[in-house]
Amino acid sequence: MLTELGHFSLILGFTVAIVQMVVPMIGAQKGWRGWMAVAEPAAAAQFLCTGFAFAALMVAFVTSDFSLSLVVDNSHSAKPLIYRISGVWGNHEGSMLLWLLILSGFGAAAAWFGGDLPERLRARVLSVQASVGVAFFAFILFTSNPFARLPVPPFDGQDLNPLLQDPGLAFHPPFLYLGYVGLSMSFSFAVAALIEGRVDAAWARWVRPWTLAAWMFLTVGIALGSWWAYYELGWGGFWFWDPVENASFMPWLFATALLHSAVVTEKREALKSWTVLLAIIAFGFSLLGTFIVRSGVLTSVHAFANDPERGVFILAILFVFTGGALTLYAARAHAMEAKGVFGLVSRESALVANNVLLAVSSLVVFVGTLWPLLAEMAFGRVLSVGAPFFDAAFTPFFIALALILPPGALLGWKRATGAKLARQLVPAAVLAAALAVLGYAIGSGRSALGPLGLALGGWVIGGAMVDMWMRSGRGTVAARLGRLARLPRADWGRGLAHGGLGVTFIGIAGLLSWQQEDIRVADIGDSWSLGGYEMTLDDVTQGQGPNYLTTMAQMTVRDGGDVVAVLYPEKRIYPVAGMPTTEAGIDGGLWRDLYLVIGDPQDAGGWAVRSHVKPMAAWIWAGAILMALGGLLSLTDRRLRVAAGAKRQAATPPVAAE
């Protein structure tokens, strides 16, 4: 019964979205206030309807209602509660419903907290947001109904893909979607502004918090996915340039570019049409990402939907929205005359360079991801584009980006001079050089990557510190420190986010250049040494988890006789899904991770064992967390809170209501 109510509620949401799409837009064109005012209650109703449908589906999963075909395919009664909940979005239909829930959630947030937005702009934004909603309601209802019943319910379900039964992956999709879909707000603002024919500083300021929120969630989502790959896939890589990873990375790159160009539009009224274009492209790439993941058009590790009908539908959505918005852009962009004049050496120019580099690096990802498809269709060449290509083609642009970051952040607006800048950057250069020397000294001589990566990381972190210090003004150190603490949160956010990028650079360089590995057959009781540690295989036991069988090893790691860690790497078999998974035993640390994997029993006795020492691994995700924290800090800055259109007395930041 609840399932049918959920289905009905979804259809109701669909009709509400259609009303929300049509009525306020007409109202805004004609200047009818009553019609414009429909947008807010409609946005709220749409969100509530979708929320109810989502809750109904969740109840079906939690109670293991095997009369739903979706629950049968993706759940099992023996599954722990958290994975019964995450199973809701661990499949195509449910994840699209989550997409829609978040989409309507953003719309409702804009309705509830956008009180100070101009009436017309708000009506148009909500109308555009609803039009995206209409497309996805239709997609779910007509091609991917999550509420389909089975005439004869089976006794039990077929279980969720065991690789998805993991805390990291339980929360990876919601964050990723919050990011993907959050960009729909920037898109709606861009299209509304194009219809309105007006882009000004205030508009840029309204867009920024939404972009920032989306960017922050996307950062967390990508980091979670990467962290999951690191500990779950069993060989300790953190990024595979898989099409699905790329699908989330491209919107991130464009969202990053959008954040920076919106600053220029807000502060200097320059780059207006470029900012609008970026907002459209960023969401376009979100849709493209959804298409890549959902259609399974590019064979990839994540594709669990392989239905062409759905692929074509999403492709149509992609073309209608990006194509429509771009057409509108072509017709209206000339109306957005740039005002701010700036010199070649200025922060504006640096931000333009930032945008060019980010756009070019996403083009690398874009072309590389789609090339196998194109080459096969157009030239009949069946080929692969994998990690070595991306490493070679992508890295130079990001190195350039890291190089210009510190000077760009320090440059003054409008016109600046190089001489003062060079003086200010001396500490950052010293830090970079020191780290490079350090890297060279430890270096096994394997490559220049280690010293270079450390130097870049030092340069970016040092630059962020200099940037913060320069903002503290003049005077005694104590006075400056005092002022530093009172700097606006947005300044701290910027420093943290930039510093976080440097931290990630150091992590990647450290991990890739100095990781050590040992592969061997070990009998119980055997010891071996790796990277200054002595590892012992103490025991291997067979056990049983809630819904899996496990082979668990106990391994002790010693450093000069002292026990550093006792780790329990596992190999699990999920009998229902018939799939094995590896659970690495990891001892995380600031300077290194110890990473142990248990393999198969060998015919001649003993076990295959792999052990790794991975230096600086934690820094990769620590950097991402810093970036996201920086975003969060900026988001709570008073200026942006006001800017989101929030009424001044509203105490909560706009997106916290999600």
Place this chain on the structure above:
Amino acid sequence: MKRLALILALVLATPVLAVQPDEVLDDPALEARAREISTGLRCPVCRNENIDDSNAGVSRDLRLLVRERLVAGDSDAAVVEAVVARYGEFVLLQPDARGANLVLWLAAPALLLLAGGVAFVSIRRRSTAPDEALSEDEEARLKDLLDR
């Protein structure tokens, strides 16, 4: 993830885990070269996985083949060529820069040159244009409005 590989592995034998201890060559220099080559070769039955990370049986065969050739004294390039001859350019994770693939390699640098050039020219033209920005008073008023 690796579903196909895993299914195959399950069907064919007990699952194997990437590089196995019995594959590792005694000569560390040769083994390092083998690993380097392996990370550039795609597992033919997997989704975006190199043979070094892959659990599939065919990847194991390829890893052994690579090592066999290396022990026989082949150069890295010759080893890769031998594998490509057998499985086609599909197994190359880094496509060559010949023919149509030039588009793949040159698209981004070309865009960089183009965008950089356009940006440079337009900024320079704009920076010499008369300053039409807001006057100080207007700026102050705008700031006041925005910060309210």
